[in-house]
Amino acid sequence: MAEGMLARITRVLSCFTEDAPAATAAEIAQRAGIPASTVHRLLADLVAEGLLARVPGHRYGIGARLWELGELSPLALRLRESALAHMARLYDATGENVHLAVLDGPTPEESAALFVGRTTGAASIPTLSRMGGRQPLHTTGVGKALLSTRDATWLDRYFQVPLQRETAHSVTDEAVLRGQLARARTRGYATTREEMTLGNVSVAAPLASVSGLPPIAIGVVVHLARADERRLAPLVVQAAKDLYRDLRGSH
Template sequence: MPDEPDAEGVLSRAVRMLRAFSADDERLTATDLARRTGLARTTAHRLATELSGLGMLDRHADGQYTIGTGLWELGELAPVSMRLRERALPHVLRLYEASSEVVHVAVLSGDEPENAEALYVARVTGPHSIPTLSRMGGRHPLHTTGVGKALLAAQDDAWLDAYFRRTLQRETVYSVIDERRLRDEIASARERGFATTRQEMTLGNVSIAAAIPPTAGLPPAAVGVVTHLARADEGRLAPLVMAAARDIARDLA
């Protein structure tokens, strides 16, 4: 395959290379990168070597590459790390100690409502916490997660109108994908101050979440807990979650 024309810049190609990695595929060869990105093998090898030299990729003795510590170091300078996560962490830990459940902080991610998702930027779990699909840096739909519904409830009606132009997908048989029903749940979350999901992302799991009041310079954010259906005490957990959201906003301010 001949080298690609210069219509696509080197930076765009490099970003495509970096985005070829995933939680399930954290180690890739240059040949893997070429196949996943559609780049010529010579281009993929050259870019992988350059990115490794810059610290954006780490090259291992077996010839495989992983995301580099240099890229991680730069990522830690993002406001969601330096400001939001660092200020939220003490309150997240207190919420975990009070609940013994998985605690998440997520932000609204996406250029437009039509492609918006919940991006998880903090997570605390323990030996008695229920397993979840979430991970730091992972993304999940807004309509099937507690933090996602809390983020939806914090948006204005014009934003929601644009959001509902997309086709919502089911993650489980309990996922709410009907616009009218989901709008009713959003209205309820606004009234109560917290949102819930029941087995909508993972069977057996219940999430209770609240939006963190807005902070200048940061994307919309929410904090929530995930517990098992059998011990989902909304009356006990919801006040804890809402208090954590207020405390995080206070420290950010």
Template structure:
């Protein structure tokens, strides 16, 4: 029993170490890892070396560590990569070609509505697309992103009641954090089939998104575009986004187990 608890402890420490990395901190030293995990430096150093040997971390000539190719290889086996992203990409490319805007697919991450977020699993962009904060593997709030609001609109009222127990933070001065207003926007999104955000995540950006009809064994997902406020033609973009959502679902159904 003691061995079991010890093994669980090692796994927990290793997970905390791997989660110490971020888009802003791709490379960390053993000292950095010790500080971020609260582990003793000798423990962090020993665990980092072991993770490197397993391919979970890569150790570089300067002694710093990055996420390893072995971890990436395992991650690519996840259904959101092998099924959702691969089946969605052709339709995302068509949506990009029709709009010239950034195209995202995000999934609902987290079973607890009070901590759930939009996890971005696919992205298509080009030379004329507007810069965005999103990246593959990145997370953003549900209430300030187009894909996030589309995911909220797909949830039941009981789920939303729990969601609204959380404190909603502003990302910009335009972020909607009032429960009554956000519920009204969710209801509107359900009625018309797509959700929008206007400068709620990034100033000057508008997002239009639609939920992808559910597929067995995949988390709730949504597809959306992000455009500049000056060219946010909702009447043109919304039908394109909704068509992409339906087409992605059809492609997923064709390979359903």
């Protein structure tokens, strides 16, 4: 069966990443696996519609229209807008990075933590996360919090794919991680310790299920030397409860 136009457009748009936010037509053709002549026609149409834009160096980048449409997503209009005040309060209380993430992926095996909100300051420790970025579930605090909300059938599928190690401290053993998830369910929050970035510790809590939105988690990332779990965990759990209450009221 011939590939549809929408599938080709999606492949073109998927060529742009955090590491490669701009690309030439030849690079796009190579990455997308689409003939150059077809790519040139697609690029012309996408630029005309504002979904892509021409940038210096005979390259293309994501257009303002695509960003504008993305801002209409419930993840922006409903979740992020409701979360901003709660994230600010959590930042004020901790002085640390605050992350908001959702579970995203077509299947458990392909799922990741999609970061939809981030609050940081001059004294916050650097992190790899960014708005719109994706990180592994098993090595991030918000990711483990999201995993703790999944049922046995979902987790069985998730663990069919070997877990990749991000640092020497990453937990890749299924039995160990399942034990951590069980503890997270009991405590109401999950933790990671230098599992995504050396020197970083995270504490995150999941929200109860909200109609119309994917699973959500909120958390903080702190330097190992400032990682006071007994102080941070109650603040994070309360922020999750407060945000959940607001989201339920906005439905």
